Amino acid sequence: MKNDLRKCPCCMTEHEPQRIRKKEINIFKDEAVEYEAEYLYCDITNEEYSDEDLLSSNDIAMKNAYRKKKGLLSSDQIADIRIKYSISQNDLCLLLGWGGKTITRYESHQVQDIAHDTILRKLDNDPEWFLELLDNSRDALSDSAYFKYHKTGTILFEKDHDHLLKYAIMSKYAHYLNNYEANGNKELSLDVVIDMIHFYSNSPLVTNLYLVKLMKMLWYADALSYKRHGHAMSGLVYRSLQMGAAPIAYETIIDLNTIPSEEIDMGDGIGHKFLPTKCNDYPHLSKEDIAVLETVSNRFGKSSTKEIVEIMHQEDAFICTPPKEIIMYEYSKNLSMI
Numbered sequence: 001m002k003n004d005l006r007k008c009p010c011c012m013t014e015h016e017p018q019r020i021r022k023k024e025i026n027i028f029k030d031e032a033v034e035y036e037a038e039y040l041y042c043d044i045t046n047e048e049y050s051d052e053d054l055l056s057s058n059d060i061a062m063k064n065a066y067r068k069k070k071g072l073l074s075s076d077q078i079a080d081i082r083i084k085y086s087i088s089q090n091d092l093c094l095l096l097g098w099g100g101k102t103i104t105r106y107e108s109h110q111v112q113d114i115a116h117d118t119i120l121r122k123l124d125n126d127p128e129w130f131l132e133l134l135d136n137s138r139d140a141l142s143d144s145a146y147f148k149y150h151k152t153g154t155i156l157f158e159k160d161h162d163h164l165l166k167y168a169i170m171s172k173y174a175h176y177l178n179n180y181e182a183n184g185n186k187e188l189s190l191d192v193v194i195d196m197i198h199f200y201s202n203s204p205l206v207t208n209l210y211l212v213k214l215m216k217m218l219w220y221a222d223a224l225s226y227k228r229h230g231h232a233m234s235g236l237v238y239r240s241l242q243m244g245a246a247p248i249a250y251e252t253i254i255d256l257n258t259i260p261s262e263e264i265d266m267g268d269g270i271g272h273k274f275l276p277t278k279c280n281d282y283p284h285l286s287k288e289d290i291a292v293l294e295t296v297s298n299r300f301g302k303s304s305t306k307e308i309v310e311i312m313h314q315e316d317a318f319i320c321t322p323p324k325e326i327i328m329y330e331y332s333k334n335l336s337m338i
Contacts, residue, residue: 009049010042017041020048024058028066029111035065056109063111072117079107081124086152094140095133096123127157158257165252166190172249176237176326184222184232184329192234192289194258195282196221199293201260201274205301210264211254211272212243213305216312219245220296223317223332225289232329233289240321244312299337311336 007014017040024037037058039048050058064074073081082092082103089103096102096119106112112120123130131153138146173188200206200217209217218236225233236247247253254261260275282290300308312318317331 008042008044010047011044013044015042015044018043024062026062028062031066031069033062033065033069035061037061059109063109067111072112072114073120075107078103078112078120081120082107084124084156085127085130085149087149088145091141091145091149095130095137127153127160131157162257165256169249169252172252173235173237176248179237181328181330182237182326183235184226184332185230186232186235188235188237189284190253190256191284193218193236193253194256195284196234196289196293197259197274198277198279199282199285199290200297200301202276202280203293203297203301205294205297207302208304209274210305211250211274213300213303213308214254214274215246215250216244216308217296217300218247219312219317219327220300220335220337221289221292223329223335224295224337225292226329226332227335227337228292229288233285233292238327240318240323240325240327242323243309244318245327295337 005014005016008017019038020041021036021038023034025032025034027033035058038054038061039050040054041048060075064076066072067074082089085092087095089107090100093100093102098116102116106116106120131150134141134146134149134153141149169190170188173183176182177187196218197214200209200214206217218234219238222232222234222236222238225231238245238247253259254272254274260277261272262275264271264273285293300311303311315331315336316334317327320331321327
C-alpha cells in the first residue's frame with residue numbers, strides 16, 4: 001500500500017503523519033457537547049494539526065453529538081433513511097416540499113430543527129406515507145425516477161404491512177401461550193402457518209382452495225400432527241364456528257402479503273381463493289410436517305368446501321365443543337383420519 005506521504009506544516013518535511021483520536025468538549029448553540037475528534041500528529045515537533053477533511057469530519061462529529069444530546073437524528077441516520085428509499089437528495093426534498101439543498105445540508109453540517117426531524121422520523125417509519133408523497137409529486141419526477149422510487153417504497157410498505165399484521169396476530173395469541181390444551185403443545189409460528197398455506201396452494205392434489213376449505217385443512221393438519229406426534233404443527237388456536245374449525249385471527253392471517261390470494265365474485269358474496277406461489281421451498285416445515293400435510297392433501301385436496309365441512313361436523317372436536325368456544329386438542333385423539 002502506498003505510504004501517505006505529505007508535507008507536514010509543523011516540521012515542513014515530507015513524512016507520513018500519525019492519526020490520533022481524542023475526546024473534546026465544545027460549545028454549540030449554547031450547549032456543551034463532548035465528542036471524539038481526530039487529528040494528524042507530527043512526532044518530530046510533537047504537534048497536532050488538521051487538514052480540510054478532518055476539520056469537516058470533526059465539525060460533523062461535534063454536531064452529531066449535539067443531535068444525540070437533543071434526541072435528533074444524526075447525519076448518518078438521515079442519509080440512511082434516504083438510502084432506504086433509494087431516492088436522491090434533491091428528489092427527497094421535492095417530495096417533502098423543502099428547499100433543494102436541505103437534505104444535503106442535513107446529511108453534513110447543518111443541524112435540523114425539531115419539526116423537520118419529526119417529519120424524517122415519520123418518513124422512516126411509514127412507507128405508505130412515502131408512497132402518498134410520491135404520488136403527489138408524480139408530475140415533477142421523471143418516469144424512470146418515479147417507478148424506481150415506487151418499486152422501493154412498495155417493497156418497504158409490504159414488509160411493514162406484514163410486520164404490523166404479524167404483531168397484531170401474535171398479540172391475540174398471547175393469552176394462549178401457556179394453554180397447551182388450546183395450542184396443542186406448540187407456540188404459534190406464523191412462519192409455519194405461511195408454509196402450510198403455501199404447501200396446500202402449490203399442491204397438485206389440492207383444487208379450489210377457498211377460505212373455508214383452507215381453514216379446515218389447517219385444522220386437520222394440526223390435529224393429525226397432534227395425534228401422531230403429541231404436538232400441533234403451527235400452534236394455531238381454533239374456535240368452533242358454524243362451518244367448523246377456524247383459527248383465531250384468521251381474517252388477519254390471510255391478509256398477509258406473503259399469502260397470495262384473489263377475490264372471486266361468488267354471486268352471493270366475495271370468496272377468497274388462494275393461489276400458488278413461485279417458490280416450492282418450505283423452510284419452516286419438518287419432514288414429519290410434510291408427511292402430515294401430504295396425508296391431509298390426499299384426503300381432502302379434491303373435496304368441495306361442502307364435503308369437508310360435513311366431515312368436520314362429524315368430528316368429536318366439533319360435536320363436543322360449544323359454538324364459538326375454543327377447540328381443545330384432546331379431541332384430536334379420536335380424529336377420523338389415520
